[in-house]
Amino acid sequence: MAGRLSCLIAGALVTALAGCGGSGSSDSAGPVEITYGIWDVDQQPALEQVAAAFTKANPGIKIKIQTTGWDDYWAKLKAAATGGVAPDVFWMNGSNIKLYASNGMLLPLTDKRDLSVYPKALVDLYTYEGTTYGLPKDFDTIGLWYNKKLFDAAGVKYPDASWTWADVQSAAKKLTKADGSVYGIAAALNNQAGFYNTIAQAGGYVLSPDGTKSGYDQPATIEGIRFWTDLVKNGVSPTQQQMTDTEPTVMFESGKVAMYYGGSWYAGRFNKNPSTKDTVDVAPLPAGKTKAVVTHGVANVVSAKSAHQEAATKFVDFLGGKEAADIVGKAGSVIPAYSGTQQAWIDAAPQFKLKIFIDQLDVSFPWPGSKNTPAWMDEEMPVLAKAWTGEVTPEQAAATLAATMNSALGAER
Amino acid sequence: MTTTAQPLTRPRGESAPPGGRRSLRRTTEARWGLLMIAPLGLGLAVFYLWPMLQTFYFGFTAWGPFGDSTWTGLDNYLRLLADEKVWAALRNSLAYTGLVLLGVPLALVFAVLLDQRKLRGRGLFRTLYFLPVVTMPSAVALLWQYLYNGDFGLVNQALATVGVAGPSWASDPGTAMFALAAVGVWMGFGYNLVILMAGLQTVPRQLYEAAAIDGAGTVRQFVSVTVPMISPTVFFVSVITIINGLQMFDLVYLMMPPGSPALPATQTVVHLFYQKSFVQNDPGYGAAIAVLLFAVIGLLTVLQFRLQRRWVHRG
Numbered sequence: 001m002a003g004r005l006s007c008l009i010a011g012a013l014v015t016a017l018a019g020c021g022g023s024g025s026s027d028s029a030g031p032v033e034i035t036y037g038i039w040d041v042d043q044q045p046a047l048e049q050v051a052a053a054f055t056k057a058n059p060g061i062k063i064k065i066q067t068t069g070w071d072d073y074w075a076k077l078k079a080a081a082t083g084g085v086a087p088d089v090f091w092m093n094g095s096n097i098k099l100y101a102s103n104g105m106l107l108p109l110t111d112k113r114d115l116s117v118y119p120k121a122l123v124d125l126y127t128y129e130g131t132t133y134g135l136p137k138d139f140d141t142i143g144l145w146y147n148k149k150l151f152d153a154a155g156v157k158y159p160d161a162s163w164t165w166a167d168v169q170s171a172a173k174k175l176t177k178a179d180g181s182v183y184g185i186a187a188a189l190n191n192q193a194g195f196y197n198t199i200a201q202a203g204g205y206v207l208s209p210d211g212t213k214s215g216y217d218q219p220a221t222i223e224g225i226r227f228w229t230d231l232v233k234n235g236v237s238p239t240q241q242q243m244t245d246t247e248p249t250v251m252f253e254s255g256k257v258a259m260y261y262g263g264s265w266y267a268g269r270f271n272k273n274p275s276t277k278d279t280v281d282v283a284p285l286p287a288g289k290t291k292a293v294v295t296h297g298v299a300n301v302v303s304a305k306s307a308h309q310e311a312a313t314k315f316v317d318f319l320g321g322k323e324a325a326d327i328v329g330k331a332g333s334v335i336p337a338y339s340g341t342q343q344a345w346i347d348a349a350p351q352f353k354l355k356i357f358i359d360q361l362d363v364s365f366p367w368p369g370s371k372n373t374p375a376w377m378d379e380e381m382p383v384l385a386k387a388w389t390g391e392v393t394p395e396q397a398a399a400t401l402a403a404t405m406n407s408a409l410g411a412e413r
Numbered sequence: 414m415t416t417t418a419q420p421l422t423r424p425r426g427e428s429a430p431p432g433g434r435r436s437l438r439r440t441t442e443a444r445w446g447l448l449m450i451a452p453l454g455l456g457l458a459v460f461y462l463w464p465m466l467q468t469f470y471f472g473f474t475a476w477g478p479f480g481d482s483t484w485t486g487l488d489n490y491l492r493l494l495a496d497e498k499v500w501a502a503l504r505n506s507l508a509y510t511g512l513v514l515l516g517v518p519l520a521l522v523f524a525v526l527l528d529q530r531k532l533r534g535r536g537l538f539r540t541l542y543f544l545p546v547v548t549m550p551s552a553v554a555l556l557w558q559y560l561y562n563g564d565f566g567l568v569n570q571a572l573a574t575v576g577v578a579g580p581s582w583a584s585d586p587g588t589a590m591f592a593l594a595a596v597g598v599w600m601g602f603g604y605n606l607v608i609l610m611a612g613l614q615t616v617p618r619q620l621y622e623a624a625a626i627d628g629a630g631t632v633r634q635f636v637s638v639t640v641p642m643i644s645p646t647v648f649f650v651s652v653i654t655i656i657n658g659l660q661m662f663d664l665v666y667l668m669m670p671p672g673s674p675a676l677p678a679t680q681t682v683v684h685l686f687y688q689k690s691f692v693q694n695d696p697g698y699g700a701a702i703a704v705l706l707f708a709v710i711g712l713l714t715v716l717q718f719r720l721q722r723r724w725v726h727r728g
Binding site: 075078080081099103105189190199240241242244245247371372374375378381382384385386388389391408 | 477478479480494529558559562563564566581583584585670671672673674675676677688691692693694695
């Protein structure tokens with residue numbers, strides 16, 4: 001029965017070893033091959049196009065894309081980076097940037113570049129101690145998805161930019177049916193699409209701005225958590241057990257919940273699903289004390305151990321340019337980060353008000369991350385689940401989390 | 414930590430090698446023997462023994478994110494002693510093991526039933542019972558998650574027909590461990606059944622005939638003949654079940670998502686080990702947890718071999 005785990009580990013090792021053959025000879029005269037590590041096979045075709053366009057402009061440099069599934073990506077990358085054989089260029093995310101940057105695994109991108117073409121929150125996300133390490137590739141924000149049919153049936157006005165927390169609460173109450181067949185909202189226990197946003201909207205924070213302390217002991221942070229636990233407590237959301245048994249997204253798609261805080265990445269899925277294609281739409285996140293939405297996105301980085309740093313940097317700049325963003329945007333699976341290239345993504349599902357995801361960048365803040373983000377982020381769900389079920393109060397859960405997180409942050413130094 | 418146990422019957426009458434020419438032949442034979450087992454032996458050494466030794470060593474270190482480890486002495490073990498989560502996980506693992514152990518007597522009863530020559534379609538039944546063993550755990554977990562679903566699950570739909578409103582079996586902290594163990598029993602049932610049936614076939618028929626002449630009924634025959642005669646097999650099955658039970662990982666990993674209210678009530682030692690080592694980037698501490706589990710399994714196995722003298726019948 002432990003077989004799966006050992007397979008997992010063996011698999012990671014084998015792929016890591018297999019990856020060793022990748023980047024080798026440093027021959028500057030002949031054609032250079034740059035390896036590019038990514039985790040999303042859906043995006044590979046668009047990136048092959050980008051690579052072809054790059055090679056056309058730089059005939060001496062060939063690009064080889066190495067795709068590793070998300071489940072193995074970080075284990076394999078860490079093993080490869082440890083052995084000095086990471087791909088020359090690879091995808092980075094907000095949870096890992098500080099880990100790699102602080103350990104000297106990434107090449108600082110010190111040349112002068114126009115970073116104003118990217119969302120500021122993303123540039124900040126990939127800046128460590130004043131140095132830029134990655135150029136943003138794409139981004140996502142969160143919106144309030146709602147089911148128009150259920151709103152019409154209950155005679156409730158659709159959500160719009162003027163909505164606040166109070167509007168969510170009162171609408172959820174009106175939309176909930178007494179027989180349990182429809183809930184007003186799914187108060188999903190989710191950091192990126194849920195409580196990170198409301199914590200910031202209440203004026204709180206998860207990680208102190210200097211990255212050294214937990215914000216979970218701040219009263220405002222606790223208010224951002226209570227927003228969700230109250231929705232469950234008042235019976236306008238399914239219980240945490242129901243949402244464990246059936247994914248909240250599925251409940252929303254099947255018309256069992258009327259409102260759902262979900263990412264821009266659901267646009268494609270809801271557009272494909274016949275039961276949501278014409279019945280749902282999206283609005284900006286309702287405001288608490290302020291408006292706020294978390295943004296996250298992937299960046300392209302250069303390995304510090306790359307044998308072809310110059311060529312690799314050239315490729316990262318190309319990936320971060322308008323031509324590449326246009327190709328990625330047309331493919332439609334992610335929102336390109338380069339400003340002014342997002343229209344193609346919006347046009348892919350014109351019946352949804354997708355522009356709100358891009359407009360919300362004005363009130364966005366970056367995904368929180370420290371040197372070893374998973375050490376404390378992994379503790380959030382099990383601890384907060386107890387507040388969602390009502391076993392403990394939001395204050396108690398937050399206090400537990402603050403203590404765990406502070407000791408994890410202490411161990412980073 | 415593989416699932417190997419000592420052979421239950423040792424070839425007897427193997428005497429010390431006598432001297433002279435025969436001993437020379439024996440040495441050559443021994444050399445060939447060593448050569449033959451070398452591939453397996455090397456595999457064991459490289460993939461089991463060496464990692465085991467390393468795990469012991471890494472238990473005394475703290476790991477940097479990119480492979481550099483520093484000696485920290487007993488730090489990990491002191492932290493482990495004070496870590497409430499570790500002890501909760503150990504309690505969960507023991508509870509799970511205790512529950513799946515209940516599947517052994519159940520498998521024994523079914524083995525006896527399936528061993529009846531009068532039973533039609535024995536082969537079909539055996540295949541059916543063995544199917545879960547060869548099914549992918551991820552498929553099994555997914556299937557049972559649907560069955561256990563509080564709102565739409567088949568279990569609760571069946572209960573509803575008799576007017577009972579069932580809970581969310583897999584995500585309610587009060588029922589989740591039982592739900593998990595039921596899947597564990599179901600998955601291991603076929604394996605135990607096959608081993609026990611093999612054991613049953615070694616029981617001499619004359620014993621039953623003699624018992625019948627003495628006036629013993631079916632139940633009495635089961636208690637007085639079958640049970641003592643296959644107690645060595647039952648012992649083997651129990652040892653393996655306990656070791657497998659303590660190594661439980663996949664069902665928890667697959668059936669208990671991080672936000673499940675039931676996770677604290679079902680998180681096993683190996684799941685915690687995985688979380689610390691591979692999710693939270695703390696392999697040194699993970700190694701210490703693995704060593705603790707090794708010690709517990711070792712202790713329980715030794716204890717069983719001691720206790721078996723009291724109940725295992727040796728013909």
